[in-house]
Amino acid sequence: MGHHTKDIDISEKFEFTGREKSVLGGLMGLGVICLAITYFQGSDDHHLRFWTNFLHNTVFFTGIAFISMFLLAAKVLAYSGWHTVWKRLLEAKAQFLIFGLVSILLIWLGSQLGMHHIYHWNFPNITDEASECFDPIIGSKAGFLNSSFYLGATLVFGGLWYACVIMFRRLSLSEDANGDESYSHHKKMKLVSAFFMPFGGFTSAALIWLWVMSIDSHWYSTMFAWYATASWLVSAVALLILTIIYLKGRGYFSYISGEHIHDLGKYLFGFSIFWTYLWFSQFMLIWYANVGEETIYFDGRMNDYPLLFWANLVMNFALPLLVLVRNDAKRKFGILTFVCVLVLFGHWWDFFQMIKPGALHTEHMWHSYQCAGDHGHADDHSETGFLNEAPNSDATAMLTNFQDDNHAHDDADHAHGDEAHADGEHHHHDEDAANADEHHHHGEEAHEDGHSDDHGADGHHDEHHSDGHHDDHHGDDHAGHHGGEHGDHGGHDGHHHDTEFRMGFTVPGLLELGTFIGFLAFFYFVVFTSLAKAALVPKNDPYLDESLHHHVGYGGGNMEDGGHH
Amino acid sequence: MASSKHNEVLYGLYNDEEVLMDAIRNAHKKGLDIMEVYTPFPVHGLDDCLGLEESRLHIAGFIYGITGTMTAFGFMTWVFTRDWPIIFGGKPYWSVPAFIPISFELTVLFACVGMVITFYTICGMGPGITNPILDDRITDDKFCIAFNVNNASSGDVNEMKAFFNETGAEEVNKKTI
DSSP states (O other): OOGGGGGSOTTOBOOOOHHHHHHHHHHHHHHHHHHHHHHHSSSOTTOHHHHHHHHHHHHHHHHHHHHHHHHHHHHHHTTOOGGGGGHHHHHHHHTTHHHHHHHHHHHHHHHHTTSOOOOGGGSTTTTOTTSTTOOHHHHHTTTTSSHHHHHHHHHHHHHHHHHHHHHHHHHHHHHHHHOOTTOHHHHHHHHHHHHHHHHHHHHHHHHHHHHTGGGSTTOOOSSHHHHHHHHHHHHHHHHHHHHHHHHHHTTOOTTOOHHHHHHHHHHHHHHHHHHHHHHHHHHHHHHHHOOHHHHHHHHHHHHHOHHHHHHHHIIIIIHHHHHHTSGGGGGOHHHHHHHHHHHHHHHHHHHHHHHHHHHHHHHHHHHTOTTOTTSOOOOOOOOOGGGGSOGGGSHHHHHHHHHHHHHHTSOTTOHHHHHHHHHHHHHHHHHHHHHHHHHHHHHHHHOTTTHHHHHHHOTTHHHHHHHTOTTTTHHHHHHHHTTOOOTTHHHHHTSSTTTSOOTTTSSOOHHHHHHHHHHHHHHHHHHHHHHTTSBSSOTTOTTHHHHHTOOOOOTTOOOSSOOOO | OOOSSOOEEEEEEESOHHHHHHHHHHHHHHTOOOOEEEOSSOOTTHHHHHTOOOOOHHHHHHHHHHHHHHHHHHHHHHIIIIIOOOOOTTOOSSOHHHHHHHHHHHHHHHHHHHHHHHHHHHTTOOTTOOOOOSOGGGGTTOEEEEEEOTTOOHHHHHHHHHHHHHTTOSEEEEEEO
């Protein structure tokens, strides 16, 4: 290319050292051991902790691989130039996609063989209208939530993603070898990207619904795919920065300057805020509308998993905001490393809180499920559960109670405020009654069969509707009618079982951390293997010069590494 | 900056920002005192090259923003807990999630409007104020280095002209603004 490339070594190639291989291999071993312990540990016959850990990490790293390809496509389509010096890293990260997809298929296989019951929609006969266990909500979603679609979508969508990854990588390597001034390779990369961007954008939403959101099968949220994808995006940017800092430490990438790092730091900052925006949009709509089926999701997480819920916001919003808001924080490798590790862990935590409470809840439902076939369940659920609960333990009141708690901190001399507060409580219950009616109608609409029976069967039922728990015990209601015990309601009611501390669900334990580290090592093993196969500098890329002279116009000086200016 | 006093200015026009940057470095080496550089678009690295201090506009922006947040949040808190408490949708009077969008909007509004006003004030721009321009083409495709030659001797002026010639200026003009 141009004269500017003379002063750098354009044939610089990453060497995957034996030491790195053994360290990564050792950490992968740690991950395998942790997974094995979670598999064999405890009396849990469905190995819930093992399967959810496997799903959690698989989804997390598959998403990072997907987003890496997405970023590449976005860069190419947007005529971006500055990313060229680190585009090999994205290419290498995208290569993990195939391993992630195979792991997802293992989870699918496990669900088909009855090895786990993470997915409520996959309970036997639950979408069969003739069955006593028919669940109308899941039934209405059965066209999407079924095992064939899960498999088909993962294979077809994921397969096409991976095809794009391979094509893009081949073009990029071939450009290195044969690229010329016609830039024909780059033009073809644009075609691949132009297909991948919209296709990947829409299908990733479908897959994230299937893989993660469908754990809470009754739940509705149109924001979820955006929010989960933003979580992937921030994680991918954090890993990218960490990788660059590591490789610079090893002596590579001398031409990646504080300018590139600064812009990546802006990504980290900006996309953290973007994630928060989506998180809040989802939360606020649900909080405001307060429809039972939707509220239950946050009700459970806020009240039974407060640490998961609040730490998520602190790690992924408050700290990145406060630390990175200063201009020069985005250029200091120490600060950036700290924030990257924090948000990487934070978004892993985010996926943890998307998956674990729902999966634990589903397990409780499975235990009292009447159509389980020969996967029988223990009859040891002695709690009478929520049927004896006072009506004010409902989701509505809990969400508002939580705020009332804050309210209670107001000074006592705020007489008017207190008065208003008391007043508010009063209205609340009225409002709840109104809600109960509303939910009731909704219930009748949604559950054409069976619900009038419910009222006969238990007088508290209206309250349950106002609870916002109604989706929750729906299957169990049926179970109840048909002669089963009202077992284990307490568990998914959220006031008995779920509040009990359970390591690996209430908070991630050491085994979860070990699994995470194992997967991270696996991910990096793939990335480094792929990275070592090509030169680090894409020497025939049309934008290489621009990338080598990237400048963000920062006047503050204080360059960390004295790179190119 | 803008003062009522007229300045005599010698300026050279360049075609390319790379040439301009080289010329600026050259001027520093020669010890020439650049009055101002005009470009039709922001040139990355120019601030560094001219040794300009980092702008403090964003600090002002942060202060305006936080003022906006506190105004919105404080006002809503006062209205909904003290002045006129009303129940909306069964929520408590002090409903933080509902306050966040408005707090956000007011943060943006205060920061934007405040920064625009500050920027215009600092730069001496505004409705009804006309600012003389050296050459119309610096708003289009030319890059300009300007020297103040109010008190320059003819030797100095010749040195500047020589500088323009050797650094590749397309045109050299003198103007009083």
